[in-house]
Amino acid sequence: MSIESEIAREVGQLPAQRPAVTLKSAEFRRTREQSWVDLEKLIGITERKGVRALAPDDLQRMPQLYRSVLSSLSVARAIALDRALLLYLESLSLRAYLALYSPRIGLGEAGRQFLRAFPAAVISARWHLLIAFLAFAVGIGAGFWLTVEDESWFTTFVPPWLSGGRGVASTRASLLNGEIFAPWPGFAVSLGIISNYLFSHNTVVGILSFSLGLFAGVPTVLLIAYQGLMIGAFIALHYDRGLTVDFLGWLSIHGVTEISALLLFGAGGLVLAEKMLFPDRYSRVDSLALHGRRAAEIAVGAVMMLFVAAILEGEFRQLVASTPWRFVIAAATAVGWLTYLVLLRPRGRTP
Amino acid sequence: MTSTDATTQLLRRDWRQRREIITPEGVPLTVELAEFSERATALIIDLLICLAAGIAMLLALGLFVTTGLSGVVFVGVLMLLLFFLRNLYFVHFELSARGATPGKRAVGIRVIDRHGGPLTASAVIARNLTRELELFLPVSMLISALAGVAGAHWGSLLLLGWVVCFLVLMFSNRDRMRAGDLIAGTLVIVLPRQRLLNDLVEARARFVFTDRQLMAYGKRELQVLEDLLRRPGDGETQVLLADVCDRICRKIDWTQPVPPADTAPFLRDFYTAQRAFLEREQLFGRPRADKFAAAAKRE
Numbered sequence: 235m236s237i238e239s240e241i242a243r244e245v246g247q248l249p250a251q252r253p254a255v256t257l258k259s260a261e262f263r264r265t266r267e268q269s270w271v272d273l274e275k276l277i278g279i280t281e282r283k284g285v286r287a288l289a290p291d292d293l294q295r296m297p298q299l300y301r302s303v304l305s306s307l308s309v310a311r312a313i314a315l316d317r318a319l320l321l322y323l324e325s326l327s328l329r330a331y332l333a334l335y336s337p338r339i340g341l342g343e344a345g346r347q348f349l350r351a352f353p354a355a356v357i358s359a360r361w362h363l364l365i366a367f368l369a370f371a372v373g374i375g376a377g378f379w380l381t382v383e384d385e386s387w388f389t390t391f392v393p394p395w396l397s398g399g400r401g402v403a404s405t406r407a408s409l410l411n412g413e414i415f416a417p418w419p420g421f422a423v424s425l426g427i428i429s430n431y432l433f434s435h436n437t438v439v440g441i442l443s444f445s446l447g448l449f450a451g452v453p454t455v456l457l458i459a460y461q462g463l464m465i466g467a468f469i470a471l472h473y474d475r476g477l478t479v480d481f482l483g484w485l486s487i488h489g490v491t492e493i494s495a496l497l498l499f500g501a502g503g504l505v506l507a508e509k510m511l512f513p514d515r516y517s518r519v520d521s522l523a524l525h526g527r528r529a530a531e532i533a534v535g536a537v538m539m540l541f542v543a544a545i546l547e548g549e550f551r552q553l554v555a556s557t558p559w560r561f562v563i564a565a566a567t568a569v570g571w572l573t574y575l576v577l578l579r580p581r582g583r584t585p
Numbered sequence: 586m587t588s589t590d591a592t593t594q595l596l597r598r599d600w601r602q603r604r605e606i607i608t609p610e611g612v613p614l615t616v617e618l619a620e621f622s623e624r625a626t627a628l629i630i631d632l633l634i635c636l637a638a639g640i641a642m643l644l645a646l647g648l649f650v651t652t653g654l655s656g657v658v659f660v661g662v663l664m665l666l667l668f669f670l671r672n673l674y675f676v677h678f679e680l681s682a683r684g685a686t687p688g689k690r691a692v693g694i695r696v697i698d699r700h701g702g703p704l705t706a707s708a709v710i711a712r713n714l715t716r717e718l719e720l721f722l723p724v725s726m727l728i729s730a731l732a733g734v735a736g737a738h739w740g741s742l743l744l745l746g747w748v749v750c751f752l753v754l755m756f757s758n759r760d761r762m763r764a765g766d767l768i769a770g771t772l773v774i775v776l777p778r779q780r781l782l783n784d785l786v787e788a789r790a791r792f793v794f795t796d797r798q799l800m801a802y803g804k805r806e807l808q809v810l811e812d813l814l815r816r817p818g819d820g821e822t823q824v825l826l827a828d829v830c831d832r833i834c835r836k837i838d839w840t841q842p843v844p845p846a847d848t849a850p851f852l853r854d855f856y857t858a859q860r861a862f863l864e865r866e867q868l869f870g871r872p873r874a875d876k877f878a879a880a881a882k883r884e
Contacts, residue, residue, distance in 0.1 A: 318779075322781045325779035327608075332697065343706075523767065523769065526769065527707050527711045527769060530715060530768050531710075
């Protein structure tokens with residue numbers, strides 16, 4: 235545009251039959267519009283029927299169109315003042331982003347990924363696991379020592395809804411027949427026992443010790459030590475009646491798995507605690523999000539182990555009415571978990 | 586921040602909270618957070634589907650095991666079944682190609698990574714299993730306690746407090762994250778639904794404006810005018826258009842009268858000229874946000 239016409243327009247004297255107005259943004263829209271419409275169509279198919287419904291050519295074009303719409307958006311933000319256009323491009327980019335960056339895997343693949351990730355998560359939390367284990371061991375030691383000295387501690391440590399009628403008044407015979415070698419109640423009822431077991435005490439403790447990690451980990455350690463205290467008290471009760479070995483057999487057939495799960499819950503909680511207290515160079519929330527997945531993987535794995543423990547307790551414990559065989563099964567579970575978690579873990583991945 | 590924010594808030598009288606994510610390609614995108622009511626609706630729809638499936642499976646199972654099921658055992662088995670069902674359901678749908686559960690799709694919400702990275706499978710799993718800790722397990726245990734499975738004790742109150750704590754957490758943070766979102770680093774957003782509207786630019790202008798006249802307004806006024814021109818042309822809009830036309834004429838000293846029939850063409854021409862002017866100014870590095878910025882520049 236020449237300077238003269240500029241001046242003429244400034245004074246408002248340009249004749250009415252001036253050339254058609256051309257806007258950069260309108261031109262820009264005209265040249266790019268087709269690719270936006272194409273992308274929108276592809277996204278529509280993906281949103282309604284899934285990515286498998288796309289033809290191979292379209293599948294190949296989609297990422298290219300996505301990049302081009304992102305570039306359109308950036309250009310439009312710089313040159314266009316058409317609000318409807320900006321909103322449309324932003325919305326289209328977001329939809330394309332969602333369509334392209336979603337996980338799109340099946341349950342089986344997710345399960346496999348999880349089974350690979352769980353051992354790595356556990357190994358990376360080995361120090362937290364050690365702390366949980368030490369708290370537990372201290373609990374057992376204290377519980378055992380105190381209860382052996384004076385059995386009235388048992389009622390202090392073990393609340394009545396967990397003792398199941400066992401206590402200071404129990405005799406050797408009642409423990410042996412009512413607990414250790416009690417008959418198997420049948421399939422349906424044992425399913426009920428499994429369910430009861432899962433949705434009762436142990437899960438609460440597991441969840442609590444995991445989530446209370448958010449409170450700097452102190453409640454987690456205390457809770458785990460308290461579990462040790464109770465088990466120590468139980469051991470002392472049976473020790474006084476000469477049933478230590480039989481009780482340990484009865485306990486360990488599912489206890490190896492169950493206690494490992496509890497300790498893992500605790501370790502997960504301690505990971506949360508550490509990342510909250512020492513967020514490194516991130517904000518606390520970001521640090522939690524960054525490492526929270528690992529902690530959650532540990533907790534999910536622990537839930538899985540609780541399931542195994544529930545089946546062992548509900549079905550096998552009372553079916554296998556022999557202490558040596560119970561020890562064999564317990565040892566087998568221990569070896570199994572160790573093999574899976576330590577020996578078979580995927581290598582070469584930084585934790 | 587993106588350029589559309591202020592006007593969008595003004596025009597839609599929009600109550601939605603916005604956040605910005607950066608795509609892996611480095612482009613910032615604005616997302617709208619989902620409301621609690623939407624999320625609750627989606628959850629209820631999903632749970633009803635799960636419950637229906639669970640009861641159907643239990644009825645099928647009941648054909649095999651008819652006798653000897655006491656109420657306690659029945660509740661126990663139902664819970665076990667629902668536990669598996671809902672977890673597989675949520676994880677399956679959020680990992681599938683469509684990326685959301687039927688409930689979420691019905692409401693039109695989605696889960697995304699908080700910072701705009703790709704949503705990973707482990708985030709989806711972590712997010713959904715934490716829901717177990719936040720809501721389902723405590724509620725299941727409450728039901729068990731009430732049904733007499735676990736024996737009602739002080740724990741029931743504790744469990745209620747537990748659920749309430751997590752609700753408070755969800756309501757009290759800025760991004761409406763529940764504990765699962767916090768741990769998995771996710772956000773729940775509303776799916777965008779913006780259609781491509783036609784361009785309002787009028788190629789053949791009848792009315793011609795001088796730069797001095799166009800300097801009166803800025804981007805914000807332009808976009809308000811755009812919104813007005815896009816309204817359906819009913820009586821109310823006609824009155825509004827006439828009023829706006831009148832105000833613009835006074836502001837820019839447009840001396841010739843604009844007949845009522847020409848109101849809309851006049852405004853469209855003004856919109857076109859104004860946009861051409863402002864876009865050119867923006868390209869030259871002189872963006873005008875609104876009429877106050879425009880006036881200040883002229884002083």
